[in-house]
Amino acid sequence: MFDTIRKHQKLLQLVLMLFIVPSFVFFGISSYSSFMDKETDLVKVNGKPITAQEVDNAAKRQAERVGGNLQIAQSLPFKQAILNELLQQRILGFAVVDLRLQVGKEALIKSLQGIPQIRALYRQDGSFDDVRFKQLLASNGLNEEQFYASQAFDLKIGQLVNSVARTEIGTPKLSEIVSTLYETERQVQTLSFTAKDYLSKVNPSQDELQAFYNANAKLFESPEFIDVEYIVLKADPKEDAKAFSEKADQFANMTYDQSDSLKPAADKLKLSIQTQKGLTRSGVTGVSREHPLANLKVVQSLFGDEALKNKRNTEAVQTTPGVFVSARVVTFHPAQILPYQDVAAEVKRQVSQRAAEKLAVAAAAEKFGTLQKDPKNSSGFASPFWVSRNKSANLVGPALDDVMSIHPDQFPKVVSVSIPGIGATLYRVDQARQPTGLDAKIHKAQAQQIQALASQSEFAGFMAYWRNAAVVKVINPLKPPSTGAGS
Numbered sequence: 001m002f003d004t005i006r007k008h009q010k011l012l013q014l015v016l017m018l019f020i021v022p023s024f025v026f027f028g029i030s031s032y033s034s035f036m037d038k039e040t041d042l043v044k045v046n047g048k049p050i051t052a053q054e055v056d057n058a059a060k061r062q063a064e065r066v067g068g069n070l071q072i073a074q075s076l077p078f079k080q081a082i083l084n085e086l087l088q089q090r091i092l093g094f095a096v097v098d099l100r101l102q103v104g105k106e107a108l109i110k111s112l113q114g115i116p117q118i119r120a121l122y123r124q125d126g127s128f129d130d131v132r133f134k135q136l137l138a139s140n141g142l143n144e145e146q147f148y149a150s151q152a153f154d155l156k157i158g159q160l161v162n163s164v165a166r167t168e169i170g171t172p173k174l175s176e177i178v179s180t181l182y183e184t185e186r187q188v189q190t191l192s193f194t195a196k197d198y199l200s201k202v203n204p205s206q207d208e209l210q211a212f213y214n215a216n217a218k219l220f221e222s223p224e225f226i227d228v229e230y231i232v233l234k235a236d237p238k239e240d241a242k243a244f245s246e247k248a249d250q251f252a253n254m255t256y257d258q259s260d261s262l263k264p265a266a267d268k269l270k271l272s273i274q275t276q277k278g279l280t281r282s283g284v285t286g287v288s289r290e291h292p293l294a295n296l297k298v299v300q301s302l303f304g305d306e307a308l309k310n311k312r313n314t315e316a317v318q319t320t321p322g323v324f325v326s327a328r329v330v331t332f333h334p335a336q337i338l339p340y341q342d343v344a345a346e347v348k349r350q351v352s353q354r355a356a357e358k359l360a361v362a363a364a365a366e367k368f369g370t371l372q373k374d375p376k377n378s379s380g381f382a383s384p385f386w387v388s389r390n391k392s393a394n395l396v397g398p399a400l401d402d403v404m405s406i407h408p409d410q411f412p413k414v415v416s417v418s419i420p421g422i423g424a425t426l427y428r429v430d431q432a433r434q435p436t437g438l439d440a441k442i443h444k445a446q447a448q449q450i451q452a453l454a455s456q457s458e459f460a461g462f463m464a465y466w467r468n469a470a471v472v473k474v475i476n477p478l479k480p481p482s483t484g485a486g487s
Contacts, residue, residue, distance in 0.1 A: 038051075043083070043474055046094050052479075056073070058086060059074075059079050059082045076480045080478055093153070093157075094470040099160070103156055112151060179442070182389040182442075183434065188403055189378060189382055189384045190382050192426075195353055195357040195421075199352055208351060209344070224280070225333050226302060227277040227330045228276050228293070230262070231274070231326055232292050251269060251326070262326060298314065302314055311328065361424045365424075372414070403427050408432050411430050413428075
């Protein structure tokens with residue numbers, strides 16, 4: 001449902017994460033019954049609840065529709081997104097009813113003709129297959145009255161959202177001002193003070209190195225890792241699909257039912273038990289993406305409590321079509337602080353780098369103080385170049401903001417920008433100009449962005465108003481899925 005909403009939310013930059021309702025299923029606004037708060041009620045809109053069961057059902061439908069694992073439907077973020085979508089639908093439904101919006105017959109007919117499933121019911125001679133139409137509705141649990149009501153309801157929602165999307169807040173004059181600001185160019189010169197230029201001037205003592213190591217021991221920690229064993233079931237191209245499916249079921253069942261060892265499944269299916277040492281939470285290095293232990297789900301399972309603490313086999317994971325993997329942890333190696341002698345060179349590098357950076361920043365500050373008294377002095381600066389917000393060259397973040405925020409009345413002016421881990425750079429700005437040959441495409445894109453931001457703000461205010469009008473009341477929070485072995 002709500003195709004119009006989705007279309008305009010691209011414009012509004014309001015992302016409704018999930019499509020909850022298929023285009024043929026109508027969430028009847030007459031389906032709410034109880035006005036008494038219940039444990040299963042999550043939110044009430046105009047006294048009518050959205051229940052935990054509704055969210056669960058919608059989550060399962062959505063997971064199936066996108067071909068995802070049904071376990072996804074149980075995750076709290078997924079269900080929260082579903083609840084947010086249902087809540088927005090209910091609020092919009094309340095607004096439609098409250099405003100008593102109407103849909104004309106011609107608009108409804110045009111809308112129906114735009115549905116692919118409906119168009120497919122027209123025969124070559126132009127007649128409509130009413131029998132198949134009723135069968136289609138019945139397969140979705142609808143009768144004709146419900147279906148027509150759902151389509152009319154969609155159109156009313158479209159009217160409502162369109163009226164907000166067409167709000168012309170971003171005026172052409174405002175767009176022109178913003179485009180001008182983005183196109184204005186400034187002439188810039190740079191003078192950099194980097195740590196590498198001061199490394200030769202630092203020589204930390206042994207006491208300083210040892211003190212740094214003691215105070216920052218976590219920087220020199222080796223990550224936890226595991227040694228594992230695993231078995232792989234691969235389909236033989238010559239093998240019958242049904243026979244392999246039975247093997248895959250055996251593989252999954254045996255690795256789960258006899259979870260304290262891979263040997264029973266390996267012996268039964270004549271598979272070799274393979275080993276891998278040094279597997280971290282990031283996976284195993286130096287292997288192809290097709291490697292069984294390169295699969296994120298396998299790695300996550302191995303670092304889960306069941307595998308890590310209880311030493312159980314992981315669930316059978318299909319890593320690629322026709323390939324199933326189950327693994328188990330043989331040895332767990334916890335994270336540990338590396339001895340000083342093993343990381344002495346790295347300690348010296350880090351201490352030296354930090355000391356050199358301090359010298360670079362201090363030198364930049366001293367030069368900056370001098371230039372504040374004599375901003376016309378460009379000695380030591382690199383050759384000038386032109387930058388704008390549309391064409392920022394190598395200026396990013398604070399550097400670009402500081403350079404572009406200088407008022408022309410202050411030219412020439414120098415600003416200092418610290419670059420963590422590197423040092424500092426002075427930027428000298430002395431001229432501004434408007435470029436020739438302006439890009440009409442960029443102008444148009446910026447105008448659209450301004451309109452989108454304005455519409456986004458308007459739509460947010462619109463939803464806030466109707467949320468308040470519908471007396472949205474949060475009853476119970478969504479509960480995380482229960483966890484347990486095999487879940």
